[in-house]
Amino acid sequence: MDIIDFLQKISTTPGVSGYEDKVSEIVMEEFKKYSHKVSRDVLGNVIALKKGLNNGPDTPKIMLAAHMDEIGLMVSKIEEGGFLRISSVGGIDPRTLLNQEVLVHGRKDLPGVIGAKSPHILEPEEMEKGIKLDKLYIDLGISEARANEMVSVGDIVTIRRDFVPLGEKMAAGKAMDDRAGVAVVLQCLQELQGIRHDADVYAVATVQEEVGVRGAIVSAYGVAPDIGIAIDVCHGDMPGVPEHKTSLLGKGTVITTGPNIHPVIYKQLVKLAEEYQIPHQKDTAPGPTGTDAWALQISREGIATGLVSIPLRYMHTSVELLSMEDIKHSARLLARFIAFQKHDGLKELVACF
């Protein structure tokens, strides 16, 4: 599948943390085409193995990890009149929810709207305050009796958003964090069809990242790789955010360094990007990267970990915006990185210290 079509499909599919099933089915279907074996573990991580041509005892085993879950909401109460109260799943800014369209996954998928008073009846001081989650409610256009029949406390809610192409290279939508990373992994698998690689590659679409990198914890243990690369999104440039905390959209894949990142992996990624003239940018993370890389690094006896990111504006809103070019550059770099790992690759990872 064309990578843009794939991203459009998975970005618009509901898959809140812990409820990734619909997304994982699409991902399994696509990963299957470019790998030797695909499986799903107990938490729901999708794990695809693409075997290398010469995987000896010292050839590093590589795991790619991109999370397929998205932030969302859960029904916490059915109010008089059939309105639904909500609780957040993952880091949602309630201010971005006002009058958003949603899908309540009740006995069937029910379209609804998060209510917002019309300005005619708003008090001026209300408009000054950032709205809190406990003031918000979902309107399904149904009666209380019908709401009780169709919806239960604990039902999951996703924000509805079309995939919005912007010009020729950009796109916006929901859940680009981190379905864009999953798209990178798929495209990397596609690229590897035409490139010789010795190392075994485990392409993993992880679950429950947004609630604490949980899918990565168990999938890294299960796969037990020597090298783990997380593919996630990083903050894109926008007004009101300091430059050193952001990367530029459309200027290439982002390679991160810091305590979460193995120095050799970082160097190899940068070197390969330069060698193959892949547009790239560098980023620094002084502590937690807030990605699956954080879990990968300390799995079992430790994994040499890297982080490749796609710059993304307006993270955790429903209009996350990115450049499709950055996805392609990231995938190319990963494919080159995998091909670069040879039979004696493991030694260098320890020798550097």
Next chain:
Amino acid sequence: MLLKTLSESSGVSGGEKEVRQFISHQVRPHVENVETDILGNLIVRKKGKKEGPVLMVASHMDEVGMMVAGFEKSGLIKFFKVGGIDDRVLLSKVVQIGPNKVPGVIGAKAIHLQKPEERKKSIKVEDLCIDIGAGSRDEAEKRVRLGDYITFSTRYEEIGDNCAKGKALDNRVGCAVLIEILKREGYPYSFYGVFTVQEEVGMRGAGTAAYRIKPDLALAVEGTTAADVVEVKEEGHVTTLGKGPALTIMDASVIAHRGMVSFLMKLAEEKGIPYQIRRFTGAGTDAGRIALTRQGIPSAVVSVPCRYIHNPAGILNLKDVEYTVKLVEEFVKNLPEGGFDNEGID
């Protein structure tokens, strides 16, 4: 479907062309005359069996929206609001800009990058930008122009039990009602249907159209606030979904003609049409402007209750729309031959 096309069309105050053309095309086969005045009001004359009191039924075509105000070096777009919109609903929405409907998004700083005190405050329109994915000012200016109108990008859709969701229900629902009225036949007297412009920036169109037509009486058909939701007490509901058309006693723009209001109530009761009284004295409609045209024109308002008007996505009840059509139709068909004056009002 009429309401779907109307709701999804772009027509911010002063830029109602797309809506006007659609309506003109819809009504032309069913009416005697269609013309457009200097402000852009679409004035339609419907032939009756004879001439009687001159009635003007008015529905505004415009919607609240935004306008391109300037370009940043980065290619981001600054914008103004057109009409009343709560700044807070602008966040994290998709919009479409100008005649080519160029898509864009209104972003917000990622929650990870916010300081705790930032989260407590609302974000003002001055601090927001529209992002069309342009890499520079030049690139942005090639795709949209200064002054281009901007609307929310919301699809109309039927949801829940007999409800529909969409943008600009205020007042495309009024337009849908009036179009339907103009398509029907059997009216005793000729009358005017007027699709007005610029209601949302101060009822600008209704006055000039009324001056031109010189009606003996006027009825504004509107989409009005329904606040019958969990966050609001009953006395603040304004109107309630599913209880039929709302009759205005008064709002901030007009005290409805009492004879007309009593007549509408009596008619609704006789014909078995459910109706409700709008319990709010705020906000305004075209009736306010029409009522004060020339030497004064008896005016009333019939509204379809709509939740979340002036927001990207409102909700209305389709039964209310049907009943509103019915009530307006009966009103036009049963108009007293002498019209309304102030005789007989207690």
